[in-house]
Amino acid sequence: MRTSRAWWPVAGLLAGAVGLAVSYAAAALLHVRDSPLVAVAEGVIALTPGPVAKWAIDTFDTSDKKVLVVGILVLLALLFGWFGRLAHRRWWAAVTGYVVLAGVAVVAVLAKPTPSLIDLAPVVVGLLCWLVVLALLAEWLRRWELAEDAATREDVLPTRRRFLLLSGAIAAVSVAGGLAGRIAGNARRRAEQSRRLLRIEGVTAPAVPDGVTVGVEGVKAWQTPNDDFYLIDTAIIKPTVAPADWELRIHGMVEREIRLTYADLVAREITEDWITLNCVSNEVGGDLIGNAWWSGVRLAGLLAQAKPLPGADAVLQTSEDGWTCGTPLAALMDERNAMLAVAMNGEPLPIEHGFPVRTIVPGLYGYVSACKWVVDMEVTRFDDFTAYWTDKGWSAQGPVKIASTIEVPGDGADVPAGELVCAGVAWMQHTGISGVEVQVDGGRWQRAVLAATPNADTWVQWRAVVDVAPGKHQLRVRAIDEQGRIQTGAVADVVPDGATGWHTIDISVSG
Incomplete structure (x- = not known):
């Protein structure tokens, strides 16, 4: 039996690894938030049936979404190895496999809100790497096979050595690509630096009101610290939007479309209030609830400025990562302090909680109102759309319960x-x-x-x-x-x- 034959799956795996690493680096260098792998992972989350999504929320916290990424990587590793085996006898089948995977990534990227051609560049780069690297490794494997057919040690050793050296070099390129992507694309670090330096006029530090505690040890703090506030979202990688790059579009069934930059928003009057948020997936006696001092701009005034048309009864909110929720228009325009929040407990929003801007609506569960990293608000009708969680079996409207x-x-x-x-x-x-x-x-x-x-x-x-x-x-x-x-x-x-x-x-x- 030829020893070279066992290396074909390794060739497929190495080609796949370097393609993923280079696509990740390309996404980082081009400032594309979603590398193909992340786009696919978030696409899987979006397509997850309601009962499975609920189980995932009950079982995993936000950081454990990495389990999904690891699962996809394991599946890809198995596919890459299989493609390598196919390349030994049916080169066209291996190429088809890589093209199909790239097609899945393209569909996932295009499913994001407002995709552009630049968002597809990492997928194209990754596919080219898969094909070129597999072709190089396949060439040296075939030379190795010819040498084994010659049955002389002098012929076998040099070709095997060259193949192994090439494989090692490609593995090193994979590691280097991953590191380069991490260094070049450290958007979170840059966003965190801009967040810490941000000073928003009108935002004040919270002062817990007198008499709000009963003085019994063991009762959770009345004010929930930012680090202890519950987290529920579907993002594999949290969006990192710099304030200078943020923009909100209010459109749809309105007389006047509005576009707001971050500077436009914080130049308006800041409102502040203590507001408790809780998740619809909170079980009786659960802890998916928190209370914080929120600062932002009231939505009632912004929407009044846009002038919703008769018949409109909802606002479809969209996050920078593509998540959506439908909110009753009346709840955003009545006397309650529904706001575009820019600060939490006296500090600019943490990245995990929606920096630079998120929506807060008292009296509604978060799945229909609390849109983090909000970038789009379409005034519309409930009859004309569905949103992320309503597609999975939850009600269109979600007022909180006693x-x-x-x-x-x-x-x-x-x-x-x-x-x-x-x-x-x-x-x-x-x-x-x-x-x-x-x-x-x-x-x-x-x-x-x-x-x-x-x-x-x-x-x-x-x-x-x-x-x-x-x-x-x-x-x-x-x-x-x-x-x-x-x-x-x-x-x-x-x-x-x-x-x-x-x-x-x-x-x-x-x-």
């Missing part, structure tokens, strides 16, 4: 008999909470004491004291909003428009 949690004591805690201090949080943004009640073992509901709140758009901490005897017990909590509506105990999943049910925990009481 919710409450028990944070003290923790589920499964051992506590002494007697008076037990219970505490937690409740929320119903844009309506407010008027009361919280606690129940022990299905008994009577006991009223809790509420902390203060600066407005109806934040969560509220609560505290209650209940008597518990030795044994096993179950605690429940429910909230009542400012309109007198009582939180339902009916259990519902997060799909299609948010979970419901009373947060319930079990405790053990010792004598």
Whole structure:
């Protein structure tokens, strides 16, 4: 058996690796955000069925989307090796395989918002590298085979050595291409530097209002630090848009189309407010919720300036990375403080939270309102479009639901008999909470004491004291909003428009 034959899959793998590395470097040098690999990975996310997408949100945090990239790389490695084997007898089949992969990347790139020809350049460069490198390696493998046919050691060793040297050089080029792309394309570092140097007139540091905490250890901080704020998005690589390059287009069913640069935006009057955000995929008792001091420009004034036409009832928002959501037009134009946020807790938005500009809408779940890295707003009708999550089974509109949690004591805690201090949080943004009640073992509901709140758009901490005897017990909590509506105990999943049910925990009481 020829030893050269075993190297054909290696040749295909090396050709594939150098093509990926060079395409990555080309994307970085051309300042294209999505390398072909990233474009394909985000395309996979966009096509993921709703139940799978929900499972991924429940299972992985934002950083773990790299698992998808690794999975795609493993699949590509297997395909590249197979293409190398095909090239041994059917060169045309290997070429076809590489062309098909490039076609998949082209489709993924063109699926992004406002693609340009320059966005396709990394794909073309990568494909050329695949074909040229495979041709070079194939030539030396065939020379090796001829030498093996000659059955003389003097013929075999030089050709094998040259092939191995060429393979090593190509592997080095792959590594160098990856490093060059990382160095040349460190857009995040540049964006982070511009973010840290940014000073926005009118943005103030937050001061936590008096009386908003109940003073019980174990209840989460009333103000959520930026680093602790929950993160949900579909981007493999977070968009890194410099303020000087950011622009928002407001168009569609309007009398006047508006284009705003970052300088135009921050020159307007800045509004600031405490606003709690929570995710529609937050389970009962979950932690996909946070409260921050947001600073930005009210959307009501901007949209009024654009003058929506009769019949318009929605705004289709689009992120720089192509993610979309549909927001009720009325929620963006009523008295609530819906804004284009530029700062979070007194600092320019972190990149992960939408720097330089994102949308904040009190009273709506994030999947229909909280568009990070927002670059486009089309005034339209709900009947005329679908958005990212509505395509996966979620409702078109997502007003938040009354919710409450028990944070003290923790589920499964051992506590002494007697008076037990219970505490937690409740929320119903844009309506407010008027009361919280606690129940022990299905008994009577006991009223809790509420902390203060600066407005109806934040969560509220609560505290209650209940008597518990030795044994096993179950605690429940429910909230009542400012309109007198009582939180339902009916259990519902997060799909299609948010979970419901009373947060319930079990405790053990010792004598």
